[in-house]
Amino acid sequence: MTFAAQVAMFSKLAEEKGMVNSLEGNLSVIDRQTGNIYITPSHRAKCLLTEEEICIVNPQGEQIGGTGKKSSEFFLHEAAYKARPDVGAVVHCHTPYLSAYAFAYRDFExxxxxxxxxxxxxxKCLPYGAHGTHEIHQGIEEALDGRPVALLGGHGVVCVGEDLEDAIGIMEAAENYAKTIAIKHKLF
Ligand SMILES: [Zn+2]
Structure with missing residues (x-):
């Protein structure tokens, strides 16, 4: 399966799980041979994406393929790949329980x-950085050092994995974990 086809297929899965939608969240994979990043385009329902729409961005940051417009959070994905040369996929989303910690600017202990x-x-929770700028990933190297998930202050969550199946699984488990802890605080 091509890198673009993987992004299209797992975007559909992530939307079915309620992690992303047409306005929120983005997914990518990296080809470590070329350094090209394959990322979801902006403002498209993730469940409808085709392989042809997935944006291919070279290491210079230029879009060299895909009919869509590359996600405005491309810099976040690029920074996560630089911070973690051992990973092959990045998922960014606004799932509510982990994002609640991000909006409180609190680490999820x-x-x-x-x-x-x-x-x-x-x-770890990073400081606030405006959407679509380099400020959004300040401190990401430390936050992702030996950990697959980081919170983006006042914004959402970013997660890395070996591939998109791995990253989505980690993201889902982390969100469920935050939800369980919130329910525990409420009930007991
Ligand atoms: Zn976001």
Missing amino acids: TPKDTFLSQIFGNI
């Missing part, structure tokens, strides 16, 4: 010695 805390560690 996972309960110690649980299975999920071993995967996520304490999820």
Whole structure:
């Protein structure tokens, strides 16, 4: 399967899971051989995307393929790949429970010695940076150092994985985890 086809297929899955929609969230993969990033276009329902629409951006930041307009959060994806040369995919979304921590500018401190805390560690919150600018990823190297998820202050969440299947799985588990902790605080 081509890189663009992977992005189109997993975009549909992410929208079916309620992680992204036409206005929120973006997904990408990187070809580490060429350094090209394949990213979802702006303002399209992710579940309807075709392989031809996926934007191909070269290491100089120029769009060299795809009929869509590259996501305005391209810089965030580029920074995540620079911070983590070992990963192949990035997912950015605004899922509500983790985003609530981001809007409170709080790290999500996972309960110690649980299975999920071993995967996520304490999820760090970056300072606020305006949408679509380089400020949005200030501190991402430290936040993603040994951890797959980071919060974007006043905005949302970013997650890295080996590939999109891995990244979406991590994102879903982290969001569920934040939801469980919120319910626990409410009930007990
Ligand atoms: Zn966003």
